[in-house]
Amino acid sequence: MSAPALEIAAVSRRYGAVQALDGVSLEVAPGEVVALMGANGSGKSTLNKVVAGLLRPDHGRVAIGGHDVVEQGPEARLRLGYMPEFPFLYKHLSAWEHLRFVAGLRGLPGEAALEQGRRLLEVLDLAAEASRPVRGYSQGMSRKVALAMALLGHPELTLLDEPTNGLDPPSIRLVREIVLGLKARGRAVLVSTHVADFAARCADRIAVLSRGRLVAAGTLEELRATAALPGAPLEEVYFALVPAPTREVGAALDGG
Ligand SMILES: Nc1ncnc2c1ncn2[C@@H]1O[C@H](COP(=O)(O)OP(=O)(O)OP(=O)(O)O)[C@@H](O)[C@H]1O
Numbered sequence: 001m002s003a004p005a006l007e008i009a010a011v012s013r014r015y016g017a018v019q020a021l022d023g024v025s026l027e028v029a030p031g032e033v034v035a036l037m038g039a040n041g042s043g044k045s046t047l048n049k050v051v052a053g054l055l056r057p058d059h060g061r062v063a064i065g066g067h068d069v070v071e072q073g074p075e076a077r078l079r080l081g082y083m084p085e086f087p088f089l090y091k092h093l094s095a096w097e098h099l100r101f102v103a104g105l106r107g108l109p110g111e112a113a114l115e116q117g118r119r120l121l122e123v124l125d126l127a128a129e130a131s132r133p134v135r136g137y138s139q140g141m142s143r144k145v146a147l148a149m150a151l152l153g154h155p156e157l158t159l160l161d162e163p164t165n166g167l168d169p170p171s172i173r174l175v176r177e178i179v180l181g182l183k184a185r186g187r188a189v190l191v192s193t194h195v196a197d198f199a200a201r202c203a204d205r206i207a208v209l210s211r212g213r214l215v216a217a218g219t220l221e222e223l224r225a226t227a228a229l230p231g232a233p234l235e236e237v238y239f240a241l242v243p244a245p246t247r248e249v250g251a252a253l254d255g256g
């Protein structure tokens, strides 16, 4: 068996009094897609930031392609593409300039990176606008620039933090195709999503976080067995694993 593309071992991280991650362990193999699900505030983006080396774990260890993200940060990050939940773009730069910037940062060979950049902008439907400053882009267009930046240079591991947020239906389908295309090329993907249909269609395994703890990780079949819901759709299985409180909505609308 090949070494994991991503190894997360007993990672904990706290923000002041908030224990955002509590002993999370998870591996992603080359050619494997793992979907990360969990309620708002359950720790998904914190886990992404720890993997990307933006936050240090308080305990535990993360390695990308065998390189520790703290001890061997540059080697680890060279193997990583990361689309954050709230991508940061330079408003005065165009999509094209963002890709050239990423190519330079990652030391990608010039012509090949530029050629891939052109193809990414084409497939993401940004080619016509690619030379305009991103300050004039819609929200969805900006997110697609961030996606292209994460894919440039064929990283071994791609982290996508809610990549379909704010995208139109054809673009959501495109993100699905991209994730499956990465898998077909032997790359590893960890994708956070709230959309059960997206996870069920793309992921080999689904990892479920609840209040910073990994409460389940496995294939849909394995999660169905854990939840004792044979044949159930992922959404139903998810609700069994992470029970949501029922709320009296009417009182909030009428009260006061
Ligand atoms: N910079 C921060 N400072 C303090 N607390 C934070 C910070 N970022 C996140 N938290 C807390 O850590 C916990 C996990 O947050 P995180 O953003 O990782 O959740 P998430 O699963 O990505 O949620 P969502 O689905 O809303 O994106 C939450 O309780 C949140 O309030």
Ligand SMILES: [Mg+2]
Pocket: 044, 045, 046, 085
């Ligand atoms: Mg998040």
